[in-house]
Amino acid sequence: MLPDRSFFYRLAEAAKAETLPRFRAGIDVVNKEAAGFDPVTEGDRAAEVAIRSLIEAEFPDHGILGEEHGNVGLDREYVWVIDPIDGTRAFISGVPVWGTLIGLQKSGRAIMGMIDQPFTGERYFADGSGSTYSGPDGEKRLRVRDCGSLSKAILFTTSPHLFVGEEMEKYRAIESQVRLFRYGTDCYAYALLAAGHVDLVIENSLKPYDVGGIIPVIEQAGGIITTWDGGRPEMGGTIIAAGSRAVYEEARAILSR
Numbered sequence: 001m002l003p004d005r006s007f008f009y010r011l012a013e014a015a016k017a018e019t020l021p022r023f024r025a026g027i028d029v030v031n032k033e034a035a036g037f038d039p040v041t042e043g044d045r046a047a048e049v050a051i052r053s054l055i056e057a058e059f060p061d062h063g064i065l066g067e068e069h070g071n072v073g074l075d076r077e078y079v080w081v082i083d084p085i086d087g088t089r090a091f092i093s094g095v096p097v098w099g100t101l102i103g104l105q106k107s108g109r110a111i112m113g114m115i116d117q118p119f120t121g122e123r124y125f126a127d128g129s130g131s132t133y134s135g136p137d138g139e140k141r142l143r144v145r146d147c148g149s150l151s152k153a154i155l156f157t158t159s160p161h162l163f164v165g166e167e168m169e170k171y172r173a174i175e176s177q178v179r180l181f182r183y184g185t186d187c188y189a190y191a192l193l194a195a196g197h198v199d200l201v202i203e204n205s206l207k208p209y210d211v212g213g214i215i216p217v218i219e220q221a222g223g224i225i226t227t228w229d230g231g232r233p234e235m236g237g238t239i240i241a242a243g244s245r246a247v248y249e250e251a252r253a254i255l256s257r
Contacts, residue, residue: 003112005127007058008102011051012116012123015084015100018046020118024094041092044068047084047100055080062104067209079105081212087186096120097188103212110234113216115191124191126216131194142221144243145196150174150250153199155181156189167204167238173254174202190214190241194221199243200251204228206236214241224248228255 022043048068055064059080063073066082073079080103085091087098096119103113115124122135124142131142147153155178163171175181178200185192187210192198194217211225211233218225218241228238230252240255242248 002128003059003104005125007054008112008114008125009123011054011102012100012114012118014050014054015047015102015116016118018050019043019085019091019098019100022046023091023096023119041085041088043091044085044088048082051080051082051084051100051102065208065212067207077107079108081105081110081209083187083209083213086210087188090184090186095184097185099187099191101187101209101213103214103216105212105234108234109232110212110215110219113213115187115194115213115217117188117191122191124194124217126220128216129220131217131221133195142194142217143196144194144218144221144223145199146244147199147247148244150177150200150247151179153178153180153247154197155200155202156185156192156198157181157183157202158186158189159183162204170255170257171202174200174251177250187214190218190225193223193241193243194218196221196243199247201241202239202251202255204238206239208234208236211236211239226252228252230256 045068048066063076063079065071083101085098086101091098100116103110112128113126125132133140133142189201223243225233225241227233233239
């Protein structure tokens with residue numbers, strides 16, 4: 001038996017109960033990376049525990065891939081993929097575009113997912129057949145848009161500073177051709193793409209939990225999300241998401257040089 005929308009919403013509410021009270025509350029931050037800055041907060045850890053507890057109670061035969069508390073049963077048919085706070089840097093900076101990502105894979109393929117934005121009260125959910133939005137704008141089906149060409153596209157990336165060497169050259173080549181580019185919205189950029197507000201997201205160095213909840217939302221809204229070389233995106237790495245085939249092909253032609 002697969003989970004339904006109400007179960008995903010229960011997971012999102014459980015996470016929100018741990019994250020939102022800690023937002024803009026002067027929480028302690030731990031750096032996970034000795035050679036750089038990879039922050040984690042008590043909100044990340046508590047939210048993941050809350051999500052995992054519900055999954056383990058309702059679907060004990062499912063595996064779990066989580067950012068903060070390790071992996072269980074990754075060889076099982078169904079595996080949940082959890083990022084309790086995607087955009088921890090935004091979270092600790094008081095910027096409200098961080099989100100909780102919850103995905104479900106079947107045999108390694110992302111089939112259901114949610115991008116939950118607790119502060120804005122928006123949920124972007126893919127149930128296996130389509131993607132929907134619920135929030136301040138009401139409830140509606142999500143559908144990507146076709147802007148026609150790269151020259152008319154709005155492009156997002158978390159930060160251009162994440163690209164180096166050839167990756168930077170390729171990214172800048174695309175950035176120089178689009179109509180508008182913006183930085184810094186983490187998972188929210190993908191939600192906006194699924195909703196038809198932006199046209200292209202290009203990122204690198206992503207982990208499986210960074211994309212697990214996002215892939216179904218994009219694909220079931222009619223969009224495309226792959227690695228830069230055109231492969232399946234479930235394992236993360238270099239990622240491109242686009243609202244139309246034309247924009248995708250133009251951008252990927254540059255990325256695959």
